[in-house]
Amino acid sequence: MAAVDSLNLSRVSRKSEEAPDPDAELARKALYYMFLMREVEERIEKRLYRQGKIVGGVYVGRGQEAICVGAGLAADPQDVLFPCHRDMALYFIRGIQPREVLAQYMGRVGGPTRGKDGNMHMGDLNRRIVAIISAMAASVPVSAGAAMALKYQGSRNCVLVFFGDGATSRGDFHEGINMAAVMKAPLVLICNNNAYAYSTPVHKQMACANVADKGPGYGVPAEIVDGNDFFAVHRATARAIAHAREGLGPYLIECKTFRMTGHAAHDSAFYVPKHLFEEWAAKDPILRLERHMIENGIATREEIDAMYARIRAEVDEAQAWAEQSPFPDPSELLTNVYEEK
Amino acid sequence: MAAVDSLNLSRVSRKSEEAPDPDAELARKALYYMFLMREVEERIEKRLYRQGKIVGGVYVGRGQEAICVGAGLAADPQDVLFPCHRDMALYFIRGIQPREVLAQYMGRVGGPTRGKDGNMHMGDLNRRIVAIISAMAASVPVSAGAAMALKYQGSRNCVLVFFGDGATSRGDFHEGINMAAVMKAPLVLICNNNAYAYSTPVHKQMACANVADKGPGYGVPAEIVDGNDFFAVHRATARAIAHAREGLGPYLIECKTFRMTGHAAHDSAFYVPKHLFEEWAAKDPILRLERHMIENGIATREEIDAMYARIRAEVDEAQAWAEQSPFPDPSELLTNVYEEK
Amino acid sequence: MPTTYLEAIRQGIWEEMERDPNVFCIGEDIGVYGGAFKVTAGMLEAFGEKRVVDTPISESAIVGAAIGASLMGLRPIAEMQYADFISCAFDQVVNFAAKCRYRWNAPVPIVVRAPSGGGTHGGPFHSQSPEAWFVHTPGLKVVMPGTARDAKGLIKAAIRDNDPVIFFEHKALYRRLKEEIPEGDYTVPIGKARVFREGKDLSIITYGAMLYVAQEAAETLEKEGVSTEIIDMRTLLPIDEETVLASVKKTSRAILLHEATLTGGFGAEIAARIAEKAFEYLDAPIARVAAPDTPIPFSTPLEQAFFPNADKVLEKARWLCAY
Amino acid sequence: MPTTYLEAIRQGIWEEMERDPNVFCIGEDIGVYGGAFKVTAGMLEAFGEKRVVDTPISESAIVGAAIGASLMGLRPIAEMQYADFISCAFDQVVNFAAKCRYRWNAPVPIVVRAPSGGGTHGGPFHSQSPEAWFVHTPGLKVVMPGTARDAKGLIKAAIRDNDPVIFFEHKALYRRLKEEIPEGDYTVPIGKARVFREGKDLSIITYGAMLYVAQEAAETLEKEGVSTEIIDMRTLLPIDEETVLASVKKTSRAILLHEATLTGGFGAEIAARIAEKAFEYLDAPIARVAAPDTPIPFSTPLEQAFFPNADKVLEKARWLCAY
């Protein structure tokens, strides 16, 4: 698990007299990861990218953090994750450090791919986290195969695969979920339905109302959750994982959310009606979790702010480290195409 | 429309005093095409193939004739057909002659592809019938595009695409039906669920009970019909076509049937429980239609047998013609790769 | 007026849309957004939703639908958001589109536009140059303009062509290349290479963005007393063998240059043809300069090392000239 | 014991399944049916449903699932019912499998078996030889045995290899080729060509079923006083350039022979390498014999005209020898 240095939210909450509250503990962890993700992505998008220190595409999950954090924290460390491009916190949850992620974005050797690939195209088999390829939904059949393998190995673990609404249109989504269903493979499919795929609104992506409506056609239970509600995502994922561990096969969760940015850093999202951003800003998952924590006495405003400050400092350090990380030597161009003996 | 030479079932049926009965007329046509298909396919599979006069794969639609005939007769001649590999009657309905089909199977220039392609890999744009490629379901997106084009052209016509239960597992099925649905393209999707795809029973193909269960996930109305009941298929197709013509988009029909043969002529179907063949033999769509016609006074046994005899003679002639049709000259190998100016 | 490579393609499509009501565009984010690279910008407003069709993320269905529409008499222009994603539509391209005419005499006049090429920090999945796969697929035509003039003339020719055309557009040229192009309607014939620069000692046979690498090398060689001819293939299939052979017969030395990876690339085919058909004219080995056989790395120093450059061409050129 | 090419592959898989519990087979109709060609016949009974996995008709998911299982430590053998359908899995093969190791150091030890090749009246979609697409895809290995001995040794090597291997099996050899093979466990190294027949005047470089066409031609040439060396590539990627160049340096004449279509085929790559690296040894042009650039026709006379045969090889051989 991640070295969660900044996660020392005072354990002395107003309920401190009572036994440690697992819900409170979870909320603190969740807020930590959600804010960490947002902070790292803000650096990437609003600083490093604009400063030209990051080249290439930059996609962020601003406003969607509850999904990857909710699902990621529901999983066991031995469950296998297939993040998509707006799921950065999954890496942190699995212990990949912010500095490594920042180095990855800047093409430095300090990143998990040593500059071979960029941005969220990273993975680490030791941490059971698999790198996407760019083709949307290509991970779905691969995750199905990973889930089949876990079953083959007699493992009680499962696989969680993440993707967007747009990805569901691809043949690979279909073939992957269908095969997993036929095989009763322990696969949890987590769709972030953020209303857009690049400029394409979801009603131009599909003619049904919900991604979850696709479940019955695969014989896969499907549920819809508020993707901006960390607890809702977490509970649904826990249900899905339990289903998978019981050998009942795949489970589809549609997390309704909203993409609070353009598709990527270069995209102004001019095609998105302004009022939607305003409406969804009010539903921000971080604000929402903060509110929950304060209202339920899990943390005070001051404690939260102090945690944020620590995270910012942690990310400052990470950024400094990453910027010092060297670029790969051109000789690395030719390495690792095949196994080197 | 086909020159239906043998379709002169006595028009003087027991109801002859009354006004011409369209249902009776339809039944006669249907029986003609269903029997013609069976007869041509029997020649192909049980004679020409075994005699070595047909090389390569031979797939027949024995026991499934009600599907292509029911759907094909519901379509307007300007509607566009995309047959699959067990839909031979569609060619006859569109006026392609048995002799041409037999020549096609034997690789002769008398076939619609002049020997360039084999068996059911044939089409004719003038007759609005599009050739499949072998990859299952590849026709689905193509048919979606044809349907989009009809809409583009302001035509009131629609497109009918045929495929099997196995084909629905492919990404192309998914992408094609989904795109057609989003575009509200006039596309009628006709699935013959014959319980097997090669040796694979349908429960290993999908984890839902019916192909029709996939409709809601695309926002496409879907219905299940008895695929061995000509009238049921015909009526469902008529409904689907009306839906398409009204601009309401695609419509999926699942025709439950059974593959009364092996997958292809080389396959003994040892993996199919014997009793299934027995059960389904009793539900043969031709016998069923015969029975309906006799019971309803549409035709007598004798009239039907006379028609069969005429069809057999017609196919004898067709076969003789096809066997006389020359093989293509090797020089044709190089023609028609590109437009020749 | 100086026109960018991108604008030239846009103009070409636009004029064909105006000329022929059967021409329409289909792809992801090509409407409201105007395409990931803005090649179709403004077309939705000008031609309406009917003719500028935004699709779900379904490359196979985009190409499939284009094929189906073409069979009904339309002339679709399908956009792959990046050439890399044509792999998702591969079966439709190589088995459906490429083979219809041969099999059952059904023409498939589609254009599949595929922004390809690297140098834009795209990493492994937004930088590929997959043209060779399609050059090995009979029934397709494969085009890749290297100049703005050709970009317009070839996209128009592709749209009018009665066979399926895979039209590669080099992303790095979209906005960097700006030049005078003829006013109004003109086409550039598919299947014709052109002498991009005349020379007599050495032929560099290339296409796309590598033209400018060749050009840079040629200028240096000029100073070294070597007169370099550059052949811009423009169409990669069908191959204009005549122009290639004529050049090599004149210069007696040939370098094949492309940014796609070396092994099995387009250069191999041209080298093989020269080695079979102009052997007796050769004064030196046939050299190839191409990207190494690796995926395309993301980080700038690796990316720079990956792509061919003038130095790599010069090294081979000097070897050939000294041979 | 004389063993067919098919049986050799079957034995190889069987032995590897016995040796390593992580090896399993996945594909359409490979279980109860034993595979369209019966390569996996009997395996379901012997190894059970867990290790002989029948799938829906989903080539992309078959390859994708194999990749995913391999990432979890298994060693999947995926079967394409026909090589032609690998187009439906193309993105998974060329973008997922081929690039994982390079990008994030994740090995993908899968084997994708693909029955390819013609001469079995399969028509356009059951006869293709699509190896060149994969030879142009860094990160893959591409293998095609031409003998029963190699078929067994190479399938075993492929299963043990830690990179993705596309394993082409020639359908026409499955049952027609029968020969003695070594008993028990042996592997044939991936990446090594072999001298199939020694000679000194002319090299025919080929693989798969074309070996026997080369052989036939060589026997005729022998009578004409020409000593022909035949190189069986066996592995098409990585290319054993050394063996090829050694042969051509010895004979000074080369014919590349394959049944895939000419343009952009594997022969082009070998011709290009010879033309660059053994130029000074050549006494004649480098010739290619391959199928013409058309889809593969169905009807017997067209099919026969399509495939290379000894006469076509002889024509080129005589030209080279008279050069």
Ligand SMILES: Cc1ncc(C[n+]2csc(CCOP(=O)(O)OP(=O)(O)O)c2C)c(N)n1
């Ligand atoms: C097969 C494929 N086609 C096109 C693209 C280009 N592309 C990248 S992200 C994207 C939109 C994805 O939308 P969605 O799945 O909803 O995810 P989101 O970005 O909204 O999280 C597109 C079209 C791609 N990556 N892959």
Ligand SMILES: Cc1ncc(C[n+]2csc(CCOP(=O)(O)OP(=O)(O)O)c2C)c(N)n1
């Ligand atoms: C993409 C693809 N994979 C495999 C095959 C081989 N194949 C031909 S028909 C068939 C079974 C088709 O089953 P179904 O769609 O149910 O049609 P049916 O034969 O039962 O009518 C298979 C696997 C193919 N043609 N295409």
Ligand SMILES: [Mg+2]
């Ligand atoms: Mg989205």
Ligand SMILES: [Mg+2]
């Ligand atoms: Mg079936």
